Amino acid sequence: AMSDIAPDTLQDSNDLSYLNDDELIRGIEMLFYAYRDFTSDPDEILTKYGFGRAHHRVVHFVGRNPGMTVAELLAILKVTKQSLSRVLSQLVSEAFVVQEKGVRDRRQRLLYLSPKGETLFEELSRPQKDRVARAYRAAGAEAVAGYRKVLEDLLNAEERAAVLQAVERS
DSSP states (O other): OGGGSOHHHHHOTTOOGGGSHHHHHHHHHHHHHHHHHHHHHHHHHHHHHTOOHHHHHHHHHHHHSTTEEHHHHHHHHTOOHHHHHHHHHHHHHTTSEEEEEOSSOTTOEEEEEOHHHHHHHHHHHHHHHHHHHHHHHHHOHHHHHHHHHHHHHHSOHHHHHHHHHHHHTO
């Protein structure tokens, strides 16, 4: 496990053991486990509504980008129009998401969370914010900066700037 590695080994700038195959596999495996646990709280909440992770992602990104278009949402989620349509129409029919026609382009559908959607957004993000806050507090500012750098560098290079801009705009 990670705890078997002496902390000073990871700090030594000449030591590249963190690039060996075992360490890379451990890092990948930790991502799987962290994602499993990070999504477990919202998954439980989503079940009550008969929703899945796709619904969560739509609620998250619409909540973070009120007035975004369906095309913009498709570009972020990288899913088929068909699968987004299924999830979105369920969220619209159950009044979590509201669609309005664009002012400049009437063909555009602009997406907003309804008050009910805002409540769901908060309900889903609260346990995740708490989990991240606990981890950040335990790790400290320097580790958090390193973690952010690692996440940035995991992003596809051609989209990195756009993603960082989207994430930083709040």
